[in-house]
Each structure stands twice: as structure tokens, then as C-alpha cells.
Amino acid sequence: MKLSTKGRYGLRALIDLARYSESEAVPICSIASRQGISERYLEQLMALLKKAGLVKSIRGASGGYVLARKAEEISVGDVLRALEGSLEPVKCAAFYSEEGCAASDSCVTKYVWQKINESINETVDKMMLDELVKESKALNPCGSFEGSVCGS
Numbered sequence: 001m002k003l004s005t006k007g008r009y010g011l012r013a014l015i016d017l018a019r020y021s022e023s024e025a026v027p028i029c030s031i032a033s034r035q036g037i038s039e040r041y042l043e044q045l046m047a048l049l050k051k052a053g054l055v056k057s058i059r060g061a062s063g064g065y066v067l068a069r070k071a072e073e074i075s076v077g078d079v080l081r082a083l084e085g086s087l088e089p090v091k092c093a094a095f096y097s098e099e100g101c102a103a104s105d106s107c108v109t110k111y112v113w114q115k116i117n118e119s120i121n122e123t124v125d126k127m128m129l130d131e132l133v134k135e136s137k138a139l140n141p142c143g144s145f146e147g148s149v150c151g152s
Helices: 004-018 030-036 039-051 078-084 108-125 128-137
Strands: 057-058 065-066
Touching: 004 030, 004 039, 004 065, 004 078, 004 128, 030 039, 030 065, 039 057, 039 078, 078 108, 108 128
Parallel strands: none
Antiparallel strands: 057 065
């Protein structure tokens, strides 16, 4: 499975949002600056996250984005599925197609794909956004993009 920049950047943006939106809405330009992501691209990602019910937008002078639910209620799987769609590296017809697969009766690999799919989903569904925020604070107390220097 290979995640696109939508999944990678979107997850980083949501961790940033969770970290900074506890007391007020976070402008998209702040997230973009801290994370080194284009504002235009981030707007597209936030639209997908909003549609999935993970973020809310606040209009006005002190507007921006906030989480739609508590960080401990949002899994990495929720974020990745909102941005990437299915996380399955192989969509085996034996399990998902009404017609099935011509080789289904003698195919053993379908169980490999099923186990891989289950493992991926189980892993990303167990990791919650609040855990990643704690890690982010521990690894990067300043909160800026890895190439930035605190205070500059």
C-alpha cells in the first residue's frame, strides 16, 4: 500500500489542527506554514475532511478550522479513508464481487490479501489523533515543519 500526498499531508495537517485548535480556530495559512504545505492544496484536503465530518470551518475574522470531534475520537483510519478512500492494497474479487472470481475455488492467495487488509485496517483504526499529538509535542515542541527553526 502506498499513500499519496493527500493521505500523508492531510494526516500531518490534522495533527497540527488538533494540536493548535484547542482554544480557537486555526487559519489554514498557519497550518500550511508550520507544515510546509501549499495553502491551495491544504484547502482541497480540508474540504475532503470537512465532507467526512472530521473538521468544521469557522467563518469570520477569527475563523479557520477546528476538529469536528475530540482528537481521541478520530482514528488515523478515519483520516486516511476520508482522503484516500479504501486502504486495501488488493481488492480481491473473491470477497467483493457478486460474481466472485473465476479462480476463487482454488485460489489460496485470497486469504493473504484478506489478512493484509484486516491488519492494515486494524492498525490504523487503533491509532488515535490525540496519541499522535502527544508524539508531535514530544518530538517537536515548537510545532513547526521539520525544516524550520523555532522562533524564526
